[in-house]
Amino acid sequence: MxxxxxxxxxxxxxxxxxxxxxxxxxxxxxxxxxxxxxxxxxxxxxxxxxxxxxxxxxxxxxxxxxxxxxxxxxxxxxxxxxxxxxxxxxxxxxxxxxxxxxxxxxxxxxxxxxxxxxxxxxxxxxxxxxxxxxxxxxxxxxxxxxxxxxxxxxxxxxxxxxxxxxxxxxxxxxxxxxxxxxVDPARFVPADPAAAPPTGRGEGRRPITVGFVGTLKPWHGTQTLVDALALARNAGADLTLRVVGDGPERRELSRRADAAGVPAVFTGSLAPEDVPKEYALMDIATAPYPAEADDYFSPLKVVEYLAAGVPVVASRVGQIPRLIDGCGVLVPPGDPAALATALSDLAADPERRTALATAGRARAVERHxxxxxxxxxxxxxxxxxxxxxxxxx
The missing domain is CATH 3.40.50.2000 (Glycogen Phosphorylase B;)
Structure with missing residues (x-):
């Protein structure tokens, strides 16, 4: 000892x-x-x-x-x-x-x-x-x-x-x-897919929930995320937003989501032990950092997304490409149209979501x-x- x-x-x-x-x-x-x-x-x-x-x-x-x-x-x-x-x-x-x-x-x-x-x-x-x-x-x-x-x-x-x-x-x-x-793979575990109704349009189905976890500050790109969901919904994708965290951007994000007609839930700040269960409520998780984001960070949220078996869409900045290459979707930073397309495509492809989730979980357990x-x-x-x-x- x-x-x-x-x-x-x-x-x-x-x-x-x-x-x-x-x-x-x-x-x-x-x-x-x-x-x-x-x-x-x-x-x-x-x-x-x-x-x-x-x-x-x-x-x-x-x-x-x-x-x-x-x-x-x-x-x-x-x-x-x-x-x-x-x-x-x-x-x-x-x-x-x-x-x-x-x-x-x-x-x-x-x-x-x-x-x-x-x-x-x-x-x-x-x-x-x-x-x-x-x-x-x-x-x-x-x-x-x-x-x-x-x-x-x-x-x-x-x-x-x-x-x-x-x-x-x-x-x-x-x-x-x-x-x-x-990440602790024993604390962040994939949800049971049988525990929730299937996604997609139609009776008995639910919208795809796109999630974000973190402090709501400008360098996290959450305004781009709201804009992307608005574009995707206008193009026919049935998406909702779930934001776990708090910060100075919260009021503006809520206003922006309301104005764009994006259904959104803001949980506010949660104790760390209450965060893992939030991932079970997400179908896609995001890290929409802007182009000007510092390239030295090692984002906790991304490895937690992977361990929880939630497919990840994230900006191509800093270490993120290395973290999710082969087990996530990379988009140009600060580009709501590209992010909207990636979210819409993934929402429409449940088999790909499952494959990415499985690969991400394996990556987190093996390397992180x-x-x-x-x-x-x-x-x-x-x-x-x-x-x-x-x-x-």
Whole structure:
């Protein structure tokens, strides 16, 4: 049994939250515990949506609180130092840190406990913060990132662009791996096709439900999705929309769907443990990212769609072609007409939907389980890692 201190010093990522980052934290913890490891989480934010299977997970919290940007950044650094000290007192064999701004907690804890350090990198944090939010001490943020990456025994990046960024910022290429996000195939399972009425027009049949899961922000392309459904319905396709999630775009999406005559259900934000059952209500799942979407992301929703046995229609951006090639439908980003055609064609072809669903499920189980992600992450840097790609210098 290995004692793993999981550090997530980002105050915007609650351990028990509803965003994708929180789902990622919980998934790694589950995979580690399932392998018999002892896990203690050290975090800046705990959150309130505690899944029943993680109710006994020990979580130590050093809150940052709200303050103007400059003071908040200093508070983040102080909280990270305290998290590191708490982790050292616990005595881990491995420190696993989700790279966070203004944190060298992982490096401090690993050094203090003589433990191995694994650093997980999910985005080009410094540039992302400067572009989308507020970053005062950019020089300090870059220095903290460089120190953490240089100290890491293994760096785990969710995509090749993120791995390249990490190497530029101080990671050793020989110790850096690309390990995309995963899914728990036991939690996301295909629905029983006999449990729902058949689709298509006619008595006793129901419309095709097109689904989307995620935060409703502009870079997810949901307005294009609504426009595509309107075009498809005008051409005769019997489609409805189901949106699982919430965000600043919700009101406009609802207005847009009403104006276009697209029947739509918006569930609002759901706790992660309530999301899997939503896939049973979808016949087609979508990831309609626009052309300007960042290419470094590793979309959780797509691997969840695959595992749940829902055929996927998604934009040809970032890692998505690699994820669904041969088991999904790719469309040009930001093109409602192309998306409408793909949805209409798939809606009219139940045999193809079944074939894609079967292939997608097999792909998720074989290549994208969280257990496989953890195995690749924990493997020593001196040996080949399953499901991982090494990064050239």
């Amino acid at each position: 290995t004692r793993i201190a999981y550090i997530v010093a980002d105050p915007g990522i609650p351990v028990f939250g509803r965003k994708g980052a929180s789902v990622h934290v919980q998934a790694i913890v589950r995979a580690a515990r399932a392998r018999g490891h002892e896990v203690h989480v050290f975090a800046a934010s705990r959150g309130d949506d505690v899944p029943s299977d993680l109710a006994e997970l020990p979580v130590s919290v050093e809150p940052v609180g709200s303050a103007p940007a400059e003071r908040r950044e200093r508070a983040q650094r102080t909280a990270a130092e305290r998290l590191a000290d708490a982790a050292v007192r616990w005595g881990p064999d491995v420190v696993y840190e989700r790279l966070s701004l203004f944190s060298t907690a992982g490096a401090r804890a690993a050094a203090g406990a003589s433990a191995r350090l694994i650093v997980e990198v999910n985005s080009p944090l410094v540039e992302e913060q400067a572009r989308h939010r507020v970053l005062v001490d950019e020089e300090g943020a870059l220095a903290d990132v460089a120190a953490t990456l240089a100290a890491a025994d293994t760096v785990i990046a969710v995509s090749a662009p993120v791995a390249a960024w990490a190497v530029r910022r101080g990671a050793d290429p020989a110790r850096t791996r690309v390990v995309p996000n995963g 389980s969280w257990d496989g992600v953890l195995e690749a992450s924990l493997a020593p840097s001196t040996s080949p890692a399953p499901a991982a790609t090494r990064v050239a210098s």
